[in-house]
Amino acid sequence: MLSPKYRKLQDSLAGLPGIGKKTAGRLAMHIITQKSTNSLDIANAITDAIQSISHCSICNMLSETDPCPVCEDKERDNRLLCVVENTLDVYLFEEIHSFKGRYFVLGHLLSPMHGIGPDEIRFDLLTKYLQDNPVEELVLALSPSVEGETTISFIAEQLEKSSIRISRLSTGLPFGSNIEYANSVTLANAFRNRTNL
Numbered sequence: 001m002l003s004p005k006y007r008k009l010q011d012s013l014a015g016l017p018g019i020g021k022k023t024a025g026r027l028a029m030h031i032i033t034q035k036s037t038n039s040l041d042i043a044n045a046i047t048d049a050i051q052s053i054s055h056c057s058i059c060n061m062l063s064e065t066d067p068c069p070v071c072e073d074k075e076r077d078n079r080l081l082c083v084v085e086n087t088l089d090v091y092l093f094e095e096i097h098s099f100k101g102r103y104f105v106l107g108h109l110l111s112p113m114h115g116i117g118p119d120e121i122r123f124d125l126l127t128k129y130l131q132d133n134p135v136e137e138l139v140l141a142l143s144p145s146v147e148g149e150t151t152i153s154f155i156a157e158q159l160e161k162s163s164i165r166i167s168r169l170s171t172g173l174p175f176g177s178n179i180e181y182a183n184s185v186t187l188a189n190a191f192r193n194r195t196n197l
């Protein structure tokens with residue numbers, strides 16, 4: 001009979017995005033047979049990250065501190081707010097070094113079919129952010145997908161009566177793609193050539 005502990009590890013790994021049951025099995029076997037400090041280092045790194053990283057109460061980005069380093073940075077341009085789906089997107093924009101504004105992380109894209117509504121994308125927190133800060137332009141830097149378009153339409157509609165200029169990334173990104181996979185040049189261009197809504 002197979003080890004129940006091996007099974008448990010395999011099932012846990014198979015729950016990760018992009019990992020099928022077979023790959024999970026290979027990974028589980030590798031982790032167990034390595035028996036070196038490497039596997040324990042991975043386990044410790046996971047525990048440490050889970051325990052010390054949470055959401056910034058201002059911008060919703062994942063961070064070890066609250067407020068996060070971006071919200072604490074006094075050098076940034078308060079007039080420009082880049083709205084992204086997740087914290088990884090913040091890292092992408094930070095890598096292109098041309099954005100000096102602030103961020104707001106939705107955490108999800110709207111998907112009524114999957115039960116993801118305005119509460120899940122923290123629209124309440126975004127509204128509070130806009131009340132508390134002198135934002136002049138809101139850049140909706142979301143993936144060009146059905147969910148991305150739904151989210152862009154919703155936010156643009158909700159803020160229609162505000163004086164904030166709302167823009168989106170240019171259409172240089174292929175539809176259905178995730179901005180996570182765009183290279184930094186494409187992303188920088190899409191940002192530079194953003195269009196008003």
Ligand SMILES: [Zn+2]
Binds near residue numbers: 057061069071
């Ligand atoms: Zn923050």
